[in-house]
Amino acid sequence: QVQLKESGPGLVQPSQTLSLTCTVSGFSLTSYNVHWVRQPPGKGLEWMGRMRYNGDTSYNSALKSRLSISRDTSKNQVFLKMNSLQTDDTGTYYCTRDTYTTDYYLFAYWGQGTLVTVSS
């Protein structure tokens, strides 16, 4: 079955770089798009960006200057790197898979999420 799992450090210092990994199973990264969505504590959901099945990336313009998404198809992993972290980057980070093999932005499959706290 389709599974996604986020991993990474729970605590990051201000101004440092966040590195997260989304490990997937049950589907191929060369067939489906994987997205990153985040949620500050007690707040709503924000789409961050996506890795397309063909390797193309797309980013939320509000984060584009700080964000990079890459992948390793041999390891079934998608990576998120975001620099210059501030306290308002604290939140739960999810990876999610598009339901269809196109940019439909319909998220039926989610990881459990990983909580990232930005604090010194």
Add this chain to the structure above:
Amino acid sequence: EIVLTQSPVSITASQGEKVTITCRASSSISSNYLHWYQQKAGSYPKLLIYRTSILASGFPDSFSGSGSDTSYTLTISCMQDEVAASYYCQQGSSSPPTFGSGTKLEIK
């Protein structure tokens, strides 16, 4: 960017009561690209309704969705303990995909 405005922000309903949540878009969206998610505390968002009105697997038919253009609605026909959660609309009509700010539904 399409902004989705949900109302109400929060609602408290009694057992058996009907609940309606509204999602308004800043510009027109095809009904094929408007979806709803349910999120319970400490859990990830779960796809509840897609393409405006199609119920996702595992959810009871007490949930329904409708709407078109810039106005969409999620209806819960009968409030029960297990539907207490936060609900988010989301549009996939144009990039970036955006979510509504959420509606927190609590039981009285």
